Amino acid sequence: MIAANAPDPTLRARALAYLQAALGPDTQLTRLEPLGGGACQEIWRVEVRLADGAERALVIRGDPAVALPGSLGRREEHEVINAAVAAGAPTPAARWLTEGLLRPGAWAYTMALLPGVTLGAKVTRDAALAGAREKAPTQLAEALTAIHTVTPDRVTLPLPVPKDPVAASLDALRESMERLPCARPAQAAGLAWLLKNRPPPGEITLVHGDFRTGNLLFEPEGLTGVLDWEFAHWGSPLEDLGWLCVRDWRFGALDRAVGGLCRRAPFVEAYTAASGRAVSAQELTFWEVYGNLRWAAGAILQGQRVLVGPERDLELLAIPWRAAEMEYEALRLIARQAQTPTSAP
Amino acid sequence: MRPPPDNVAVLAAVATFLAKELRVEDPAQAFRVKVAAHLLGGVARGLKVGEALDEQAMGLLAMLLNEDAPEGPLAAEDRARRLHDQQARLSARVLAGDVPPDDETLLQGLRALLASELALSNPRFDLDDQVGEP
Incomplete structure (x- = not known):
């Protein structure tokens, strides 16, 4: 099911190709919608069904059109997060760094969507x-x-x-x-x-x-x-x-x-x-x-x-x-x- | 002249309606309604007591700058310009080391200045010295 505020079909096709490259050619994209989050992030909530039928909830984080001063781009952030993960910090790993998925020139990566409360x-x-x-x-x-x-x-x-x-x-x-x-x-x-x-x-x-x-x-x-x-x-x-x-x-x-x-x-x-x-x-x-x-x-x-x-x-x-x-x-x-x-x- | 309610009463009533009466299902929307009520409340308080608080702030800044307060009430635009100017001069003086940053008079005066600003933006802000202690 795709939400009413679904992105343009081009993005959907690009996201599907990206996720299939990462998770296997039979991966289905079952949800793709913007996730309310920080004002300085572009965040998409993603759900996929893998070839064996397993469902996975993911988040794609991309470079925003206008970044906050002093903030990292996704490319650098990806490295920082994985260094923290390697050191044992409780944070989901950043995977499948890519360029141009959300916008030309913009970097993005994917992480697991964890359950829980931040509010x-x-x-x-x-x-x-x-x-x-x-x-x-x-x-x-x-x-x-x-x-x-x-x-x-x-x-x-x-x-x-x-x-x-x-x-x-x-x-x-x-x-x-x-x-x-x-x-x-x-x-x-x-x-x-x-x-x-x-x-x-x-x-x-x-x-x-x-x-x-x-x-x-x-x-x-x-x-x-x-x-x-x-x-x-x-x-x-x-x-x-x-x-x-x-x-x-x-x-x-x-x-x-x-x-x-x-x-x-x-x-x-x-x-x-x-x-x-x-x-x-x-x-x-x-x-x-x-x-x-x-x-x-x-x-x-x-x-x-x-x-x-x-x-x-x-x-x-x-x-x-x-x-x-x-x-x-x-x-x-x-x-x-x-x-x-x-x-x- | 228009009969009552005046601007302050209208804004306060709309803010109360948004904050206390309106029921919104969507949590994100409900949060934004709260933000809207908070903003309108701040505007209403500004209309009501903003001028008096500006006068108080100009007096405090004049005291900290060791200069005379202006004679007589100023027009809104002149008040804004004067406050801007006083704040810039006091900041420069403090950063230049003319006043030690832990000077008791300076700290007390600045906290009083902030308290008058908070009376507009967030009257429920707890000014107690022991907040969060130990």
């Missing part, structure tokens, strides 16, 4: 997922640990290796802030504080770059998948920890700082146990402040973007207003650290 409000509050939230500190820590075992001295990826990962992240933040339509003094104060309180460069690992509630797939048994790798980069592993604690990912569960799933202490403890990395409260605060500012600037820039389709206009309009929330949280964290006696140099 923030459900993940943080649905009673059916209470068991998953209980396991969250350990499972999030183990997933991040696996990702952070991928290092540039052991794995070659099509990503620039920074000399100083902290400086590179701060440069990226400054560049975002310079593109804002109006200066935001709270962000300026936040950046100045980050520059003043920066930790030493430290180690460089693969950083997922958008590891947060909304991009994590849960079933009642626990975390089943880490999705959306388009912001992956070489950087400081602790950047991923701070990003997960950004206030916007708590979806009303404000007391659970770690993505609305759990408190900081058990998560950091589990991460240290799994990875062997000690994480001080100061370092976590540094990367939390960084994450909140990155999203504050990003939220304003998202509203500035050329809108990709009429069905997303409304959401993009509402996003810039959230910037003040993350700015407030960044300043709250800074004021709190200033009051903590152990933060004295």
Whole structure:
């Protein structure tokens, strides 16, 4: 059955040929429809029937017409995902990289469509997922640990290796802030504080770059998948920890700082146990402040973007207003650290 | 002059209708209806108290910049221009290191500034210092 909003017949024929090349000449394409997802992705939901009658649910992810600044193309993302899979990260493998399937010049790959829930409000509050939230500190820590075992001295990826990962992240933040339509003094104060309180460069690992509630797939048994790798980069592993604690990912569960799933202490403890990395409260605060500012600037820039389709206009309009929330949280964290006696140099 | 309801009352009523009364089956559509209600609510609050909050923000920024507040009320366009200018100058000053980023007066003033912005965009935002702690 083909949905009412099915693509043009040319795409259907191309998709069928692509899938038959990958899965066998007798493969049938039983479903092909756009999947609502990130605004910066072109995603198709696919169902196939194999020669032996088995059904498979898949997702084809392709390069969008307009990519978000700083995001990877599918070709690079494909390599990053498979490096993470090889390192044991719970993420579906990216298969059958191809060019021109969805649009001339656009790369695409396919992955298994996993069951589960990503929606923030459900993940943080649905009673059916209470068991998953209980396991969250350990499972999030183990997933991040696996990702952070991928290092540039052991794995070659099509990503620039920074000399100083902290400086590179701060440069990226400054560049975002310079593109804002109006200066935001709270962000300026936040950046100045980050520059003043920066930790030493430290180690460089693969950083997922958008590891947060909304991009994590849960079933009642626990975390089943880490999705959306388009912001992956070489950087400081602790950047991923701070990003997960950004206030916007708590979806009303404000007391659970770690993505609305759990408190900081058990998560950091589990991460240290799994990875062997000690994480001080100061370092976590540094990367939390960084994450909140990155999203504050990003939220304003998202509203500035050329809108990709009429069905997303409304959401993009509402996003810039959230910037003040993350700015407030960044300043709250800074004021709190200033009051903590152990933060004295 | 047109009889009541005024613009604020109409927007608030439509926002309430969208948020509380309208039943939409499709979850994606239902989410977008919520976003629409949120946006209209923000516009209604802006019409009602935006001017007063702008005045408050200009006062706070003048205090942080150590300069005099403007005399008398400004027209909407002049307010926007002045706020834009004040924010740019304060940002430049902070980044140049003229004010330490953890200066208590600066942090308090900026948080008050953001609180007045949040009163428009998200009045339910929890300003409590202990949110998410420990």
